[in-house]
Amino acid sequence: MHKAIVDPEPVTVPVSLRDFRRLQWIKTSARFSIGLVWVWEGLIPKILHPSATQFEMVRRSGWWWGSPEQTLYWLGMAMILAGFGIMSGIWSVRRPDLHAGRAGAHGAGHHEPSRGSA
Known part of the structure; x- marks a missing residue:
């Protein structure tokens, strides 16, 4: 049987400023895309153009307040807020050890999370 080797120390990989900016752009684009899907799904099929199928799903669930129509509306509003x-x-998760890599890219030094802040 194989034993998993767990490294208790996080590894910091130096990243160039160009690569850091590219990774930030990818992260921002992904976050915006996912948020846009949530806004769209809350606005179009729940508020502006709800279908009989949407109402029926809410009605059959038994988890509605007032009426299935009201619940669908407020579910759409919640999805829009979540999307924004x-x-x-x-x-977004803010990890100090990841943001310290940014300082290293600027030449300000290397951060070792296990040894305290630099």
Whole structure:
């Protein structure tokens, strides 16, 4: 049986400023794309053009308040708010050891999370 080797120390990989900016662009684009899907799915099929299938799914679930139509509307509003939250990055994970790599790219030094902040 193989034992998994777990490295307790996080590894910091130096990244050039160009690569860092490219990774940030990819992350922002992905976040914006996913958020846009949530906004679209909340607005079009739940608020502007709800189908009988949407209403029927809510009705059959038994999880509705007031009426299935009201619940579908408020579900759409919640999805729109969540989509804007995703796009804004409000729930984005901020890891100090990842952002320290940015300082290394600028030549300000290398950050070792296990040894405290530099």
